[in-house]
Amino acid sequence: TVSNTSDMAETKSMFREVLPKQGQLYVEDITTMVLCKPKLLPLKSLTLEKLEKMQQAAQDTIRQQEMTEKEQKITH
Numbered sequence: 001t002v003s004n005t006s007d008m009a010e011t012k013s014m015f016r017e018v019l020p021k022q023g024q025l026y027v028e029d030i031t032t033m034v035l036c037k038p039k040l041l042p043l044k045s046l047t048l049e050k051l052e053k054m055q056q057a058a059q060d061t062i063r064q065q066e067m068t069e070k071e072q073k074i075t076h
Contacts, residue, residue, distance in 0.1 A: 044052075
């Protein structure tokens with residue numbers, strides 16, 4: 001592979017760049033894909049989390065009320 005790189009250097013030096021003084025210059029602009037950082041999305045939305053918390057709190061208060069009612073029935 002070392003000899004290949006030296007051969008390529010020799011072939012490049014044989015050709016020289018020529019820019020025309022007249023005429024049109026054509027440049028081809030190729031659109032390519034650009035990779036962006038992935039955007040991390042939450043698995044649950046904030047409103048869904050709030051609703052779940054409210055529902056859990058409501059269930060907890062209902063359980064507490066039921067427990068106090070049972071305790072009151074036992075004591076009476």
